[in-house]
Amino acid sequence: xxxxxxxxxxxxxxxxxxxxxxxxxxxxxxxxxxxxxxxxxxxxxxxxxxxxxxxxxxxxxxxxxxxxxxxxxxxxxxxxxxxxxxxxxxxxxxxxxxxxxxxxxxxxxxxxxxxxxxxxxxxxxxxxxxxxxxxxxxxxxxxxxxxxxxxxxxxxxxxxxxxxxxxxxxxxxxxxxxxxxxxxxxxxxxxxxxxxxxxxxxxxxxxxxxxxxxxxxxxxxxxxxxxxxxxxxxxxxxxxxxxxxxxxxxxxxxxx
Ligand SMILES: [Zn+2]
Ligand SMILES: [Zn+2]
Numbered sequence: 001x002x003x004x005x006x007x008x009x010x011x012x013x014x015x016x017x018x019x020x021x022x023x024x025x026x027x028x029x030x031x032x033x034x035x036x037x038x039x040x041x042x043x044x045x046x047x048x049x050x051x052x053x054x055x056x057x058x059x060x061x062x063x064x065x066x067x068x069x070x071x072x073x074x075x076x077x078x079x080x081x082x083x084x085x086x087x088x089x090x091x092x093x094x095x096x097x098x099x100x101x102x103x104x105x106x107x108x109x110x111x112x113x114x115x116x117x118x119x120x121x122x123x124x125x126x127x128x129x130x131x132x133x134x135x136x137x138x139x140x141x142x143x144x145x146x147x148x149x150x151x152x153x154x155x156x157x158x159x160x161x162x163x164x165x166x167x168x169x170x171x172x173x174x175x176x177x178x179x180x181x182x183x184x185x186x187x188x189x190x191x192x193x194x195x196x197x198x199x200x201x202x203x204x205x206x207x208x209x210x211x212x213x214x215x216x217x218x219x220x221x222x223x224x225x226x227x228x229x230x231x232x233x234x235x236x237x238x239x240x241x242x243x244x245x246x247x248x249x250x251x252x253x254x255x256x
Pocket of ligand 1: 054056113130138
């Protein structure tokens with residue numbers, strides 16, 4: 001299995017997932033067509049399918065151009081999004097299997113950012129769109145804090161070594177925000193320093209791992225003593241349960 005990260009639009013990432021045995025490939029979240037087509041030609045892989053994590057235009061904007069150029073087996077998306085994903089042909093839901101060449105992936109239903117949001121898990125590679133970012137999470141456009149908390153908990157239950165291939169390069173701002181909640185968390189501080197170095201030379205900060213996210217992502221840290229103390233100090237009325245803590249962190253990030 002080979003994963004090729006393709007920077008798209010301003011800060012999106014699309015991914016080519018290639019079955020090394022058969023040379024068949026899928027593209028995950030093609031924001032636009034041209035750079036993806038170029039990369040497919042360069043890599044000389046055979047595009048078999050599009051895997052969309054959700055319907056937003058910056059994740060599906062290239063679907064039509066790819067379909068014009070290639071005969072694809074399927075365009076995947078959550079079963080509720082037939083009307084919203086261009087070229088949609090195969091609806092999937094939690095636990096479904098997706099095959100690309102000889103690779104087999106599993107679908108995880110993770111609503112919150114969008115009602116029909118899914119992740120695709122191939123081996124230890126998680127393609128999670130705009131649900132989980134490096135040190136962040138997606139805005140609650142179509143879902144509730146409770147749903148998003150459930151979706152993030154589901155992703156946290158994956159093995160620590162699982163690689164997080166998310167949909168955007170937002171890490172630097174996310175970590176700056178994380179430090180306002182846990183200024184003494186040296187793991188966040190160290191990661192922020194590393195990430196600033198990477199971004200200064202235009203290098204990606206994605207992928208991360210589930211293990212790293214559990215240690216540095218404020219949207220997964222409802223159990224952190226320091227984060228709870230910061231919130232208690234600023235919002236003494238806030239109930240100290242995971243969902244309200246998550247909801248408050250999300251609200252603060254929206255205003256950051
Ligand atoms: Zn989105
Ligand atoms: Zn997006």
